[in-house]
Amino acid sequence: MISSSFRHALSVALLTVAGALAFSSCSDKPDTAQTLPFIGERDVRPRADGGPADTIFAAIPSFTLTNQDGQTITNQTFAGKVYVADFFFATCPSICPKMQSELLRVYEQFKGNPQVSFLSHTIDPAHDSIPVLRDYAQRLGIQDASRWHFATAPHDTIFSLASRYMTAAQKDSGVPGGYAHSGTFALIDSDRHIRGVYDGMVKEEVDRLIKELPILLQEEAAKQKKAQ
């Protein structure tokens, strides 16, 4: 009796140790090794002093938009934060409802975290006035504009911004709603760099965004610690 229960205890203990070892070796790797890539064109600038060249990553240009509360938002609005950006329009009958319901899924995951915010640009500023954007946001269940901005700007401003966020958008009278655009979600870090691009029409891609966002947040936290 004694020897068998001892043997049993020993084998349980061994298994536990082995399991713990296997588990830690699996889970350690992604934590330490994973960082998100920098996306977009990059520029390599030689340094005047002959030292190693600097790599300049693509960055979101300066912008001024107006959100659903009529407040002006700029890059400064997102200072020290990360944000997810996309492009839509309120009367879009094709991909927008699906896209916005997927982005809503991301929002639900991170709405309690002030480090993460959301920015949806309308590509139909002629129709999507501030009251229209406010109604849209409220119908989607977004009461706090500072967490998820639904923003407008002059037509040209929006369209040139879209390409910088890796979103294709153009007027097209041949499609329902009058605008053709891709359902891209772009993840932007606190230095205006694009760190992830996801197809908002594909559930698995949006799952990847939900998984990758915390990796960027970890990097941001480390950066802020270093700066202090």
Add this chain to the structure above:
Amino acid sequence: MKPLKQPVWYLRGLALLGVAVSVGSCFSNRQNEGATLYASHCSNCHGAQGEGLKRLIPPLAGADYLTKNRNGLACLVRKGLQGPLIVNGVDYNQVMPAADSHLTDSQITNILNFVQTSWGNQGEIFTIREVTEQLRACGASDGQ
């Protein structure tokens, strides 16, 4: 005797299976057309499960609108809808676009029947004749 009987049973079984498969495929093709058309024309807005989207897009699953406005459903799919409407007590006000013109009367019938019988919906089935009559009334039947 016994070893002889077995192949007979086996053959009968095969025949039954064959009938079941061929009958099944007759019905399931119809069913699939409704599901396929729903996926390509409707689900981006109304959702893969007919769930709608918050207060922006009304649901189709469990929607009282389907029974209250049964006579207008075919024209709604063909022509779209604009302006406020109430579904299950919630008001909505988005534009529903008209169906692409290549949806025939019979395709609209299949879409409607998919909606009527999916996600727990137990609505009354539409016949093609009924759909064509509804479409004629709004001047939108293609007779196909």
